[in-house]
Amino acid sequence: GENVEQHPSTLSVQEGDSAVIKCTYSDSASNYFPWYKQELGKRPQLIIDIRSNVGEKKDQRIAVTLNKTAKHFSLHITETQPEDSAVYFCAASISNAGNMLTFGGGTRLMVKP
Amino acid sequence: ETGVTQTPRHLVMGMTNKKSLKCEQHLGHNAMYWYKQSAKKPLELMFVYSLEERVENNSVPSRFSPECPNSSHLFLHLHTLQPEDSALYLCASSQDWGLYNEQFFGPGTRLTVL
Numbered sequence: 001g002e003n004v005e006q007h008p009s010t011l012s013v014q015e016g017d018s019a020v021i022k023c024t025y026s027d028s029a030s031n032y033f034p035w036y037k038q039e040l041g042k043r044p045q046l047i048i049d050i051r052s053n054v055g056e057k058k059d060q061r062i063a064v065t066l067n068k069t070a071k072h073f074s075l076h077i078t079e080t081q082p083e084d085s086a087v088y089f090c091a092a093s094i095s096n097a098g099n100m101l102t103f104g105g106g107t108r109l110m111v112k113p
Numbered sequence: 114e115t116g117v118t119q120t121p122r123h124l125v126m127g128m129t130n131k132k133s134l135k136c137e138q139h140l141g142h143n144a145m146y147w148y149k150q151s152a153k154k155p156l157e158l159m160f161v162y163s164l165e166e167r168v169e170n171n172s173v174p175s176r177f178s179p180e181c182p183n184s185s186h187l188f189l190h191l192h193t194l195q196p197e198d199s200a201l202y203l204c205a206s207s208q209d210w211g212l213y214n215e216q217f218f219g220p221g222t223r224l225t226v227l
Contacts, residue, residue: 103156
């Protein structure tokens with residue numbers, strides 16, 4: 001089955017700096033890659049996603065890039081703010097597996113004011 | 114209530130107890146999911162229901178038994194659990210079971226097995 005590895009497990013940045021979180025996946029048939037944000041004590045929420053026919057997608061300060069050849073995708077957060085502090089999860093899904101997501105282990109991002 | 118709700122929010126049970134977790138979604142969705150979230154481990158998909166039919170059972174021990182009486186409600190029945198089953202159990206729903214459907218999560222039930 002699919003395996004998703006996520007790095008780093010923790011990331012500390014200064015407010016205003018950029019943060020990058022990387023994920024690799026094992027199944028080349030994966031074609032949907034969402035990112036979820038989970039603030040402390042709260043539920044995971046989708047922040048951005050990318051499909052396999054797109055190499056990059058942006059939404060204000062966040063962007064996701066996908067390299068299908070290398071089987072990795074990354075989340076980029078620019079101009080980080082304290083409210084960006086949370087655990088971020090990447091996930092991958094295969095088209096013939098419905099909406100079954102395989103999640104990475106998570107990255108705890110801490111933005112220092 | 115809006116979105117996805119779960120009750121109870123916290124549960125402590127002994128290994129011989131029987132308890133149930135409840136999830137309700139108020140979004141008109143057709144697919145519902147149970148996940149297990151343990152410390153330092155990825156979110157693990159346990160069960161998926163689409164239109165009240167189970168479509169996925171991810172090799173979950175039989176001491177966990179799901180039930181989906183209608184598209185708005187999902188239960189997880191627990192019996193003879195082990196301490197290693199202590200975790201946050203998250204329910205989620207999506208419009209449909211197909212690819213690209215955003216999953217909306219509930220707040221979770223924090224389960225402690227003594």
